[in-house]
Amino acid sequence: MYTKQTPLENVMQQASLQVKDERPSLPASLTRQTVTSVHHWTDRLFHFRITRPADFRFRSGEFVMIGLELKPGKPLLRAYSIANPSWDEELEFFSIKVPNGPLTAHLQKIEPGDEVVLGRKPTGTLVLDALVPGSRLYLFSTGTGIAPFASLVRDPETYEKFDKVILTHTCRQVSELAYGLDLVAKTREDPLVGEFAADKLIHYPSVTQEPYERQGRITTLIESGQLFDELGLPPFDPAQDRIMICGSMAMLQDTKALAEKAGLTEGSNAQPAEFLIEKAFVG
Numbered sequence: 001m002y003t004k005q006t007p008l009e010n011v012m013q014q015a016s017l018q019v020k021d022e023r024p025s026l027p028a029s030l031t032r033q034t035v036t037s038v039h040h041w042t043d044r045l046f047h048f049r050i051t052r053p054a055d056f057r058f059r060s061g062e063f064v065m066i067g068l069e070l071k072p073g074k075p076l077l078r079a080y081s082i083a084n085p086s087w088d089e090e091l092e093f094f095s096i097k098v099p100n101g102p103l104t105a106h107l108q109k110i111e112p113g114d115e116v117v118l119g120r121k122p123t124g125t126l127v128l129d130a131l132v133p134g135s136r137l138y139l140f141s142t143g144t145g146i147a148p149f150a151s152l153v154r155d156p157e158t159y160e161k162f163d164k165v166i167l168t169h170t171c172r173q174v175s176e177l178a179y180g181l182d183l184v185a186k187t188r189e190d191p192l193v194g195e196f197a198a199d200k201l202i203h204y205p206s207v208t209q210e211p212y213e214r215q216g217r218i219t220t221l222i223e224s225g226q227l228f229d230e231l232g233l234p235p236f237d238p239a240q241d242r243i244m245i246c247g248s249m250a251m252l253q254d255t256k257a258l259a260e261k262a263g264l265t266e267g268s269n270a271q272p273a274e275f276l277i278e279k280a281f282v283g
């Protein structure tokens, strides 16, 4: 119902609009978005969701620049994989908390209602379009490298293109697996992709620095054949298997070497092929 404003309310509204207008403008490549939820998984890991601009389009698996205006109008930005699928109304990010990290020392304190700066141009190589057709999709991740795959395992297109989707996640500690365990459990119950995921999605977590039901680096589990034995699958086959890899530089190098040894070729957006890599962080 329309209610007429009193002169005082009118003045107050003008004043509040004035405050908004006075904020320093951002470069045209950036927008301000609002945090809608935050969940802390460990003292090193959290995820958060933000509003999504109506014109923000991305392909599942891409990353985008996000940041905080630590100085008004001059945001500090970092690359972040978009962790939700492209059909989601919001945007989700899974983040590390680096002690004294220029961005994450502050980002870890965000709360619903706070503002985050978002780039307008997502990009990246971990996209389905950059792979040639195959029947099995391996998604190899360590640490926060699971983020782009959190997007892909929730995208129906992934299950349209592949008969089996194997998501591996290796962390130092058991507690660091929690986001991935929750993701897979919820994906299997999701009204949109749950039916396909229940049938096709295999989760393969492992831990390297603590006792766990499965221990060891993913490279060791591949090389020893334990991965294939446990899944009842043949070793990598360039005719059937497609691979995406996301982790530290060292993990990328070592896992990529195993894919190449099996005869798979690295692809890109410009030249789709059999496996793809992307850094989970620099350093």
Ligand SMILES: Cc1cc2nc3c(=O)[nH]c(=O)nc-3n(C[C@H](O)[C@H](O)[C@H](O)COP(=O)(O)OP(=O)(O)OC[C@H]3O[C@@H](n4cnc5c(N)ncnc54)[C@H](O)[C@@H]3O)c2cc1C
Binding pocket: 063, 078, 079, 080, 081, 082, 093, 094, 095, 096, 098, 100, 101, 102, 103, 104, 105, 143, 144, 147, 148, 278, 279, 280, 281, 282, 283
């Ligand atoms: C393509 C790309 C995608 C990325 N996606 C994500 C993502 O989805 N989630 C995320 O948390 N980070 C992601 N990062 C890393 C991110 O850009 C920042 O480095 C991170 O947010 C820390 O920022 P900072 O300013 O606090 O510290 P920085 O100065 O950026 O980093 C300081 C040091 O912390 C370590 N570090 C940084 N990020 C990580 C990490 N994710 N895991 C473990 N150690 C790390 C490295 O040793 C780095 O040298 C991505 C990086 C790239 C290049």
Ligand SMILES: NC(=O)c1ccc[n+]([C@@H]2O[C@H](COP(=O)([O-])OP(=O)(O)OC[C@H]3O[C@@H](n4cnc5c(N)ncnc54)[C@H](OP(=O)(O)O)[C@@H]3O)[C@@H](O)[C@H]2O)c1
Binding pocket: 142, 143, 144, 170, 171, 172, 173, 207, 208, 209, 217, 218, 219, 247, 248, 250, 251, 252, 254, 255
């Ligand atoms: N996670 C922590 O508890 C912790 C605590 C303090 C500081 N840090 C620092 O934070 C940074 C990032 O740590 P992170 O744990 O997020 O990421 P990370 O060091 O990349 O380790 C994540 C997982 O990847 C494995 N891995 C590392 N190198 C690999 C390789 N070449 N091939 C295959 N697997 C590999 C690790 O196994 P391994 O365990 O065998 O290396 C670990 O299980 C590091 O510099 C680390 O020193 C981490």
